[in-house]
Amino acid sequence: xxxxxxxxxxxxxxxxxxxxxxxxxxxxxxxxxxxxxxxxxxxxxxxxxxxxxxxxxxxxxxxxxxxxxxxxxxxxxxxxxxxxxxxxxxxxxxxxxxxxxxxxxxxxxxxxxxxxxxxxxxxxxxxxxxxxxxxxxxxxxxxxxxxxxxxxxxxxxxxxxxxxxxxxxxxxxxxxxxxxxxxxxxxxxxxxxxxxxxxxxxxxxxxxxxxxxxxxxxxxxxxxxxxxxxxxxxxxxxxxxxxxxxxxxxxxxxxxxxxxxxxxxxxxxxxxxxxxxxxxxxxxxxxxxxxxxxxxxxxxxxxxxxxxxxxxxxxxxxxxxxxxxxxxxxxxxxxxxxxxxxxxxxxxxxxxxxxxxxxxxxx
Ligand SMILES: NC(=O)c1ccc[n+]([C@@H]2O[C@H](COP(=O)([O-])OP(=O)(O)OC[C@H]3O[C@@H](n4cnc5c(N)ncnc54)[C@H](O)[C@@H]3O)[C@@H](O)[C@H]2O)c1
Numbered sequence: 001x002x003x004x005x006x007x008x009x010x011x012x013x014x015x016x017x018x019x020x021x022x023x024x025x026x027x028x029x030x031x032x033x034x035x036x037x038x039x040x041x042x043x044x045x046x047x048x049x050x051x052x053x054x055x056x057x058x059x060x061x062x063x064x065x066x067x068x069x070x071x072x073x074x075x076x077x078x079x080x081x082x083x084x085x086x087x088x089x090x091x092x093x094x095x096x097x098x099x100x101x102x103x104x105x106x107x108x109x110x111x112x113x114x115x116x117x118x119x120x121x122x123x124x125x126x127x128x129x130x131x132x133x134x135x136x137x138x139x140x141x142x143x144x145x146x147x148x149x150x151x152x153x154x155x156x157x158x159x160x161x162x163x164x165x166x167x168x169x170x171x172x173x174x175x176x177x178x179x180x181x182x183x184x185x186x187x188x189x190x191x192x193x194x195x196x197x198x199x200x201x202x203x204x205x206x207x208x209x210x211x212x213x214x215x216x217x218x219x220x221x222x223x224x225x226x227x228x229x230x231x232x233x234x235x236x237x238x239x240x241x242x243x244x245x246x247x248x249x250x251x252x253x254x255x256x257x258x259x260x261x262x263x264x265x266x267x268x269x270x271x272x273x274x275x276x277x278x279x280x281x282x283x284x285x286x287x288x289x290x291x292x293x294x295x296x297x298x299x300x301x302x303x304x305x306x307x308x309x310x311x312x313x314x315x316x317x318x319x320x321x322x323x324x325x326x327x328x329x330x331x332x333x334x335x336x337x338x339x340x341x342x343x344x345x346x347x348x349x350x351x352x353x354x355x356x357x358x359x360x361x362x363x
Contacts, residue, residue: 013037014275015084017069017117018091021048022226023134025057026268032061034276039082042091043068048227057225069113075120084128086275089114095232096138096320099191110194111201118205130212132274135199135284137178137219138192139185142322145173152176157188163317168253179328180217180284189320203282214274219288219327223264223347224354228361236261239299240355241363243308250314255296260288260326263347266340273336280335288327290340301348
């Protein structure tokens with residue numbers, strides 16, 4: 001099968017784990033246009049999904065199988081009649097803060113959920129040609145920094161005593177963009193550690209059985225369709241809900257932490273490009289918006305959109321949060337022929353307009 005051959009793709013099958021979630025629903029239409037069959041395996045986790053009903057954003061052509069990726073029985077049932085040509089592995093526990101107190105749960109879904117899938121694919125002799133994994137910028141932790149004229153260095157984790165002293169940045173140095181070819185992973189959250197383990201498990205397994213691993217390291221994804229009930233993810237949707245309720249948005253640390261907020265529309269195109277591109281290679285690919293923004297600027301934009309009071313700095317902090325994060329997206333342009341299209345202003349407007357249309361949104 002050639003990914004460039006549209007006729008053959010119409011008889012091909014893509015299997016998407018966690019495909020009923022935020023990113024899964026956003027890619028479901030694009031995948032259903034390209035593939036003859038789209039099968040989604042998702043347990044409709046109650047922390048993400050307000051009801052056990054089929055999510056409205058999931059393309060009607062997707063065949064939803066409700067099941068838990070950590071259970072071998074799920075794979076025995078699904079793979080009895082599905083032989084995927086491509087797998088997109090999205091199913092995950094995604095709460096960075098929550099992963100500190102629920103480490104086993106994160107390891108179970110993110111690591112064991114991956115190994116159960118791989119074991120099932122081999123057990124059923126259902127090896128796909130390619131597995132696309134959505135990894136995270138969390139694998140980099142604080143990333144690499146540079147002193148003027150000096151080499152890159154890895155500052156490690158900001159300890160509680162450093163943060164309690166209000167020392168937010170690493171002195172006399174500046175961070176560099178996250179790029180897999182230049183910056184080594186060094187996670188500072190359990191979530192990040194499980195996502196890195198996922199990458200290593202997938203890459204070592206896939207290359208041993210001649211399956212192509214494609215790894216996308218996503219920055220902060222936001223936009224229409226993101227969970228409005230999950231208290232552990234989605235800072236942009238939380239900011240919108242606070243501002244919509246007329247409240248001042250609280251800013252952790254000094255508000256100057258930088259993030260790369262990338263709109264779901266751009267991410268969906270990147271994931272579909274990861275599925276369809278000829279040979280993206282096994283080196284992880286960084287996906288972001290191409291711009292870095294302070295969290296204060298994002299909050300100010302949202303407050304202005306809703307006519308809410310100005311955001312305020314609280315000085316609070318959260319273990320596992322990193323100071324600055326943004327992606328160098330140049331390699332994604334080369335290997336996926338993909339570039340981001342939306343800037344923060346346009347993305348915030350799209351998110352806010354969608355939230356305004358949702359019934360009964362609360363904080
Ligand atoms: N959204 C982001 O900002 C972001 C950033 C970096 C990486 N990612 C990665 O992208 C992927 C998808 O993220 P998302 O934002 O769509 O999250 P999401 O929570 O909206 O979707 C995850 C889906 O996985 C399902 N799921 C959870 N546990 C499961 C299990 N045991 N068995 C089967 N299904 C299960 C949930 O029901 C949900 O539908 C994840 O792997 C995440 O680590 C997301």
